[in-house]
Amino acid sequence: MTPAFHRLTKLLAGLALFAMPLAARPAPAQAMTLAAHRAYYRLTLASTGNSGVTSASGAMEYEVIDGCTGWATQQRLDMTVLDREGGDTHTVSDYATWESKDGRKFRFRITQVTNGARDERAGYAELPPGKPGFAVYTEPHDQRVALPPGTVFPMAQTEAVLTAAHQGKTFVSMPVFDGTTGASAENTFAVITTRGEEVTTAFKPLAELPSLMVHMGYFPKDTTQLLPDTLIAMRYWDNGVADSLDLDFGNFTMAGKLAKFQLLPSHCG
Known part of the structure; x- marks a missing residue:
């Protein structure tokens, strides 16, 4: 995958970081129960600088399902970029993706088609207690790659x-494995810039919930690089839904921008 469109899969993974419900661990004080849901987002061009990009548009569909022993997500992004x-x-x-509720096991599959050229990436990862973590593509x-001490999967990062x-x-830092790179x-x-803010929304389940704004930077393993490889900003309500x-x-x-939204029921006892 090209560096630029690696950011497409990172957007999907980044959304999963916050929309997936918390692991089966004690919830933080005052935290809301996070919601399994289905969402549809419209994507538009926000800024171009001197890049040569003249237009860009797209859509993203996102679904998170309570799988009882774990959480499953399915995400699809379709985007077209036109240059001058x-x-x-x-x-x-x-x-x-599928992530166990104890935060120890993770499975992933990514399929990306760019102008007819197809790339696929799939595998799994484990964080066994008291042993080094690893990922297998x-x-x-x-x-097979080793995961550094302190690595978490997206759900555990959500919790943190x-x-x-x-x-x-205001600040949270940790290594995260989500399968979007090789x-x-x-x-x-x-960086958490705002918290507890009530935002006007047309979606009733979100209308009375407080929200927070998060700016997330992803840095390569090369510690000499000071700027993030990917930068994502997202606003979330306390139930984990991003708009x-x-x-x-x-x-x-x-x-x-969130265009359609639906809460999904849990069928776990």
Whole structure:
């Protein structure tokens, strides 16, 4: 996958970080129960700078399901970018994950098609208690990588960020493995800029919930690089539903707005 469109799958993974319900651990004080749900976002071009991009548009569908022993997500992004020379890039990305509720096991599959060229990545990862964590890629080729101490999967990062927000903290940093790169975990740094804000919305289940704003940077393992490889900003309600997304591709920025939303029931006893 190209560096720019690696950010497409990172957008999907980033959304999963906060929309997935908390693991089966003690909830932080004052935290809301997070919601399994289905959401549809419209994507529009927010800024271009001097990149040569003249237009960009797309859509993203997202679903999180309570699988009783774990949480399953299915996400699809469809985006077209046009440059000033008349060339267009059409990309469709599908990203599916399953994460155990104890935060120890994770499975993923990514399929991305860009102007007819297809890329796939799949595998699993484990964080066994008292032992080094590891990830195994089964596609596009067999590869095993070690996960550094302190690595978490997206659900555990969700818990950490929301706990920090409810405790009044501003910064959260940890290595996260989500399968969107062909390497080990990425270092992340989250900045919580607002919390407890009530935002006007047309979606009744969200209307009376407080929200928070999070800016998330993903940094490569190369510690000499000071700037993040990917930068995502998202606004979330306390039930984990996001309505405002901003994705910085480096040479242009896309904005996403929640257009359709539906809570999904849990069938677990």
